[in-house]
Amino acid sequence: MLAERGHFDDGRAAGAPRLLAGEPACAERWLSEAPAAARTEGRTGHVSWHDDGRWLHGSACIEVSGGARLREDTRALYADLFEVLRQRGDLHLLKVWNYLPHINAELDGLEVYRHFNIGRQQAFLDAGQRAFEGAPAACALGHHEGPLSVHFLAGRQAPRPIENPRQVSAYHYPSSYGPRSPTFSRAALVSLAPGEETLFISGTASIVGHRTLHAGDVGAQTAETLRNLEAVIASAHAQTSARFDLRTMDLTVYLRDPADRAAVEAVLAASLGADAPGLRGALWLHADICRTDLLVEIEAQGSAPT
Numbered sequence: 001m002l003a004e005r006g007h008f009d010d011g012r013a014a015g016a017p018r019l020l021a022g023e024p025a026c027a028e029r030w031l032s033e034a035p036a037a038a039r040t041e042g043r044t045g046h047v048s049w050h051d052d053g054r055w056l057h058g059s060a061c062i063e064v065s066g067g068a069r070l071r072e073d074t075r076a077l078y079a080d081l082f083e084v085l086r087q088r089g090d091l092h093l094l095k096v097w098n099y100l101p102h103i104n105a106e107l108d109g110l111e112v113y114r115h116f117n118i119g120r121q122q123a124f125l126d127a128g129q130r131a132f133e134g135a136p137a138a139c140a141l142g143h144h145e146g147p148l149s150v151h152f153l154a155g156r157q158a159p160r161p162i163e164n165p166r167q168v169s170a171y172h173y174p175s176s177y178g179p180r181s182p183t184f185s186r187a188a189l190v191s192l193a194p195g196e197e198t199l200f201i202s203g204t205a206s207i208v209g210h211r212t213l214h215a216g217d218v219g220a221q222t223a224e225t226l227r228n229l230e231a232v233i234a235s236a237h238a239q240t241s242a243r244f245d246l247r248t249m250d251l252t253v254y255l256r257d258p259a260d261r262a263a264v265e266a267v268l269a270a271s272l273g274a275d276a277p278g279l280r281g282a283l284w285l286h287a288d289i290c291r292t293d294l295l296v297e298i299e300a301q302g303s304a305p306t
C-alpha cells in the first residue's frame with residue numbers, strides 16, 4: 001500500500017479542500033500492490049470502496065442542508081462506512097479524512113463542526129465501534145463549495161492508538177467545545193506491509209491541554225504544532241521499534257489563509273531543515289480549521305522498518 005502525492009486531475013475532488021493554487025485537490029491516492037485478481041470494488045449506500053484483500057479505501061459524499069439534517073446525514077454516512085467494514089470481514093478503521101462545507105458556520109444555532117461531531121459519535125456508538133480510546137486517526141477541515149466528503153482507509157489488523165501527553169484526548173474534550181466530543185485518536189500505528197509499520201498522525205494544531213494557544217500568531221501556532229507532532233512521535237516510539245522522523249514523513253499543511261504560507265514554511269524549515277524531503281514534498285491545502293482561532297493544522301504519515 002503506497003501513498004502517491006501530488007495533484008491528480010482524474011480523481012473526484014468534490015468537497016475537497018483546494019490546493020493553494022486554487023484547484024480543488026485530489027492530492028493523494030492510495031495504490032495497491034496486490035494483483036488485480038485479488039481486488040474487489042463496490043458501493044454500499046453512500047460509500048464507494050476498493051478492497052485489495054488487505055486494505056480497503058473508501059469515499060463518500062453527501063450534500064448537507066440544515067443542522068438536524070447535517071447530524072442525521074453524518075450519522076447515515078458513517079453508518080454506511082461501518083456497514084462496508086462489517087460486510088468485508090470486520091475490518092478496522094485506520095484513518096479518516098473529513099471535509100465539511102462551511103465548517104465554522106452556524107446552522108440552527110450550532111456550529112457545523114459541532115453538528116458533525118454529534119452525528120459522527122452517534123454512528124460510532126450505534127455500530128459498536130470504539131468512539132473514545134481506540135478511535136481511528138482523523139482530520140476534519142472545511143471548504144467553501146461542495147458536499148460533506150469523507151475518505152478512509154481500513155485494514156485487517158487493529159491499529160494501535162497513540163495519544164499525546166501534551167494534549168487532552170480529543171474524545172475527552174470538555175463540552176464547551178460542543179455537546180459531543182470529536183471521535184479520533186492523535187495517531188494510529190499499523191503494519192501495512194511485513195517488517196514495516198506506518199504511523200498516521202491526525203490533524204495536529206496549536207492546542208495544549210484542550211486550549212488553543214497563540215491565537216492570531218500563525219508562526220507561533222506552527223511551532224506549537226511541531227511540538228505536538230514530535231510528542232506524538234515520541235509516544236509512538238514507546239509502542240514500537242520502528243523509528244519515525246518528521247523530516248521524512250508525508251506532510252499535509254492546511255492553511256486558513258493562503259497568505260500565511262511563507263510564515264509557516266519559514267518555521268517548518270527552521271525546525272526540519274529547508275531540504276527535508278517531508279517539507280519539500282508537503283501538500284499545501286487551503287482549508288478552514290475546525291476552531292475559528294486556529295490558522296494552521298498539519299497531518300503526517302510515514303512508514304519505517306520495525
Ligand code: 3EB
Pocket residue numbers: 098138139140170182183184202203204205207290
Ligand atoms: C484538535 O486537535 C484539532 O474532528 O476529526 C484535528 C484532527 C482536529 C481531527 C476531527 C479535529 C479532528 O482538536 C482539530
